[in-house]
Amino acid sequence: MKNYIEILKRTQLFSGVSDTEISAMLNCLQAKLLTFQKGDYVFREGERIDNITVLVKGKLLVQHDDFWGNRNIVNVIRVGEMFGEAYVAPESGSLLNDVIAEEDSAVIFFDVRRILTVCSTACRFHSMVIQNLFFAISEKNRKLVQKIGHMSKRSTRAKLLSYLSEEAKRQNSSHFTIPFTRQQLADFLCVDRSAMSNELCKMRDEGLLQFDKNQFTLR
Numbered sequence: 246m247k248n249y250i251e252i253l254k255r256t257q258l259f260s261g262v263s264d265t266e267i268s269a270m271l272n273c274l275q276a277k278l279l280t281f282q283k284g285d286y287v288f289r290e291g292e293r294i295d296n297i298t299v300l301v302k303g304k305l306l307v308q309h310d311d312f313w314g315n316r317n318i319v320n321v322i323r324v325g326e327m328f329g330e331a332y333v334a335p336e337s338g339s340l341l342n343d344v345i346a347e348e349d350s351a352v353i354f355f356d357v358r359r360i361l362t363v364c365s366t367a368c369r370f371h372s373m374v375i376q377n378l379f380f381a382i383s384e385k386n387r388k389l390v391q392k393i394g395h396m397s398k399r400s401t402r403a404k405l406l407s408y409l410s411e412e413a414k415r416q417n418s419s420h421f422t423i424p425f426t427r428q429q430l431a432d433f434l435c436v437d438r439s440a441m442s443n444e445l446c447k448m449r450d451e452g453l454l455q456f457d458k459n460q461f462t463l464r
């Protein structure tokens with residue numbers, strides 16, 4: 246697990262905490278490292294969890310399938326990102342979505358009770374992690390508001406332009422790579438894949454953008 250300390254140090258949860266302090270906290274927080282192969286379920290809808298988790302290798306998808314098998318990709322989790330924090334409160338209820346490994350992945354699980362209970366020495370870095378957890382949850386809420394903004398657009402074109410514009414700003418470049426396949430992008434925006442592909446081709450022909458698989462350039 247100590248092989249991932251450099252990754253943990255760059256996460257929002259451990260921002261400002263040194264290598265030595267993180268190493269000491271791994272035991273204090275009863276951290277567990279679990280690995281998953283592509284296609285494995287990290288969590289299933291309906292489960293109850295009491296861990297905050299950080300992805301240290303690979304990529305995960307948070308997705309929801311309805312009764313008829315229609316899929317909605319709620320979020321993509323990249324290396325260094327935290328997930329599960331929305332469900333660890335006693336009254337949070339069970340998971341509303343599945344979390345699936347999009348590629349071979351490694352996840353570190355932290356007991357949330359250990360994070361929220363400051364040890365008797367009240368060490369500075371433990372208090373800092375609690376503060377970071379609050380900020381990370383706030384950031385997650387901001388991203389959810391962003392997705393709702395994309396979804397609220399009336400047309401497929403408007404949804405695409407809203408999402409692609411946001412990615413260009415986030416990556417600070419008009420040329421960028423998105424974390425989705427074409428089908429996953431359609432699922433994320435809740436649009437029909439064929440209609441979305443047709444709209445992308447129309448926008449390319451109109452000179453609004455260029456694309457090659459998951460690489461895009463806004464013109």
